[in-house]
Amino acid sequence: MALSSPLGPFAxxxxxxxxxxxxxAFTRPDQPxxxxxxxxxxxxxLANDIxxxxxxxxxxxxxxxxxxxxxxxxxxxxxxxTKDWTSDPRLxxxxxxxxxxxxxxxxxxxxVGDIMSLEPTFTIGGPPTLLVRGFDRxxxxxxxxxxxxxxxxxxxxxxxxxxxxxxxxxxxxxRIEHDIVQSDQTDWEFLLERATxxxxxxxxxxxxxxxxxxxxxxxxxxxxLTLTLNDDLLEFHPRLSLQxxxxxxxxxxxxxxxxxxxxxxxxxxxxxxxxxxxxxxxAAAAIFGEKIVETVARAVTDVAEAKALAEGxxxxxxxxxxxxxxxxxGRTDIRAGTVVAxxxxxxxxxxxxYVESAVHxxxxxxxxxxxxxxxxxAS
Numbered sequence: 001m002a003l004s005s006p007l008g009p010f011a012x013x014x015x016x017x018x019x020x021x022x023x024x025a026f027t028r029p030d031q032p033x034x035x036x037x038x039x040x041x042x043x044x045x046l047a048n049d050i051x052x053x054x055x056x057x058x059x060x061x062x063x064x065x066x067x068x069x070x071x072x073x074x075x076x077x078x079x080x081x082t083k084d085w086t087s088d089p090r091l092x093x094x095x096x097x098x099x100x101x102x103x104x105x106x107x108x109x110x111x112v113g114d115i116m117s118l119e120p121t122f123t124i125g126g127p128p129t130l131l132v133r134g135f136d137r138x139x140x141x142x143x144x145x146x147x148x149x150x151x152x153x154x155x156x157x158x159x160x161x162x163x164x165x166x167x168x169x170x171x172x173x174x175r176i177e178h179d180i181v182q183s184d185q186t187d188w189e190f191l192l193e194r195a196t197x198x199x200x201x202x203x204x205x206x207x208x209x210x211x212x213x214x215x216x217x218x219x220x221x222x223x224x225l226t227l228t229l230n231d232d233l234l235e236f237h238p239r240l241s242l243q244x245x246x247x248x249x250x251x252x253x254x255x256x257x258x259x260x261x262x263x264x265x266x267x268x269x270x271x272x273x274x275x276x277x278x279x280x281x282x283a284a285a286a287i288f289g290e291k292i293v294e295t296v297a298r299a300v301t302d303v304a305e306a307k308a309l310a311e312g313x314x315x316x317x318x319x320x321x322x323x324x325x326x327x328x329x330g331r332t333d334i335r336a337g338t339v340v341a342x343x344x345x346x347x348x349x350x351x352x353x354y355v356e357s358a359v360h361x362x363x364x365x366x367x368x369x370x371x372x373x374x375x376x377x378a379s
Contacts, residue, residue, distance in 0.1 A: 036102060036105075037099065050085075053073045055364060056071075058359065061360065063203050067336070068134070069111050072131050073131075075129065085120075085130045093116065097114070098112050109209055112137070114134050117132075137210055140167050141186065144186070146182055146185065147185075154178075155176075156171040166187065174198065199216060199312035200216055219315070225331065225340055228343050232331055235327040239323050241320065249264040321378040324349075329368070330367070339355070340353055351376055351378065359371040
């Protein structure tokens, strides 16, 4: 049931207090588009005495850090403090929050997280407000710094051990065993470093919102949707640039055979992405020279480990060929770690793009909008 708000100009278009199909795929409803969102607090629908005073909601979905949500509440009429909110046990630090967005009853869950801070604002220009801020469960890895060895094991096994008792994790088997050391790092810093080194990423599973995926970067996956200026795409600001690194060479030492380990990978070994190839290698060679090599000296135990490190470096480097930011009408299927197709612009900038971040924001006047940062290989 939609709730009307007493807040006048602060009123949101619609607040739906009953969660409906939070994990459903994005479905375009019949016109007109009526934005809506739902919040559950400690596994219960947000009570009306709180829901009526929510004036904005934001979700920042990212791959390189814990995703964040915010809910802004305005003080009740005739009140000049936020005491009712900050002392409400339902908004206690650590409380579980699920936030979904969409249109009408077509909603999708975008984040499951924990309240981490309560931030009131007091001003003579209007009623006090309270910002409720929280993060998804990857934030639980940002605890104490640790130093510990993981001898002769795989990165996927290390990820399982690090996440035990903190967050549920599903891993893609990396199979390569080597000696790994966590050195004065939080668990998140350590796992992100390991993931980046071998071309993996740490993202939340959208099907349940509580499982972290330790998997290869998703830039080689097919596009999950297509955006054009004729439908939901409102703005798109791409940038085409030269990337000097076209080959990565990892140099190490094999203690068994007492010989050097050298593995080289060129940019064309990275997963292809749909879109026009722009021949950037030729232009880069004219500027930086024919042989553009990044040499990485690392302690590696065998060729397989050296190759994994080289793949991680080159896969990340070539994704900088085209970077872009954009804004679309609210789309719950624009998610960090996925691929979207951009079409109807030009041959140079049409193609598949890897989503680095997506900000889903819901405000009284703007309704539901999605801002996103993307990049792609175009060499």
